[in-house]
Amino acid sequence: MLYVTVKKLSDAADLITQAEDLALAGKLDEALRAYDAAIAADCTDPLAWVGKASVLKAKGMYTESAECFIAARAGISSENFVGEDAEKMAAFVSMLHVLQAEALLYAEKPNEALVVLDEADQLRPPDAASLVVRGQAFVQKKAYEDAGNCFYRAEEWCNANEDSMLTQVWFCKVNLAKESGGILAPPYAAEMYEKRRGFKQPKGDFTELLERANNLRTAGLMYDALRYYDAAIEADPSQAASTLFMKGVVFEQLRRSAEALDCYSEALKNNPEPGDEFRIRTRWAALRAARENSF
Structure with missing residues (x-):
């Protein structure tokens, strides 16, 4: 058997x-x-x-x-x-x-x-x-x-x-x-970004990180774009102004106007190029006016 x-x-x-x-x-x-x-x-x-x-x-x-x-x-x-x-x-x-x-x-x-x-x-x-x-x-x-x-x-x-x-x-x-x-921005993505949890630190030089951030923003992955902009700023603080401006644009797309205004204000403190300064101030002023009119 x-x-x-x-x-x-x-x-x-x-x-x-x-x-x-x-x-x-x-x-x-x-x-x-x-x-x-x-x-x-x-x-x-x-x-x-x-x-x-x-x-x-x-x-x-x-x-x-x-x-x-x-x-x-x-x-x-x-x-x-x-x-x-x-x-x-x-x-x-x-x-x-x-x-x-x-x-x-x-x-x-x-x-x-x-x-x-x-x-x-x-x-x-x-x-x-x-x-x-x-x-x-x-x-x-x-x-x-x-x-x-x-x-x-x-x-x-x-x-x-x-x-x-x-x-x-x-x-x-x-x-x-x-x-x-x-635009993909679910609550868990926001939580991961804010707590710096669950993401691997992006690596590369400033140009690579900025390009990846812009591509992610175009693809609609907003919180992924934000962390690559953060990494780009860390890689080259001398170019923080233009990068902070792009972070502000992302926060606007996320309808987080307070954070967007903070990014624009911080960008202006980082000695932007004249052309960049004009568009940052224009965006900052438009967003501030929109916020005041909403109250």
Whole structure:
């Protein structure tokens, strides 16, 4: 009896390997049959279900793909959450939830995805992957502020853990800025900037930092632009006047007029060039007048 059980598990592992090779070769239907055979040999192996889910996703069968992750978790006993490997198991099962939620997003079912992500977060604190998928669910629901908060929380997680998802997080932020009307400034981004928390210090010379700041402002990532302007000022204080002026422009775009006026006033104290001084004073005067008329 023991031999039969071991042989059965060995067959399942061999079939999974065969299915993976077929999937890599683009033979999706054959790969699907191999995964089904592996599941028939051992329906408790989560890797067989995860592999099948990936093939179904590649075939555009997103709801069916999501259901595979439920089956993958069903084969995991509660006994696996005991002992020294309990944390690793919680991370694995949480990942299965996140992958299921991602499949549900492809199926355009953001509400169901958010429920699954809540279940993942009960197993362990959300990581960058969970936060990105949650943010994308909010994007589908057009809840752009909630989405932005998730992406900035994901960036904070990446910077704290040196995670490789940082590029994807930035990509999500840029796309969200475009979709939400050109300016991305969710409350969590403001909190991160004001507390100097969650961001890595930008590096480079003044020209590089200023160019990046201007590009970020154009892309709509306002608080990211602000921290690059701050870094540019630190890199070359002699050019603070023009940089402070651009910070003021950003604060105006954020409708934070008091901070904008402070930036313009500080810029005038830093000996701006005559041409820069004229436009700074003009902007300062216009904003001050607008504030007085609003009261």
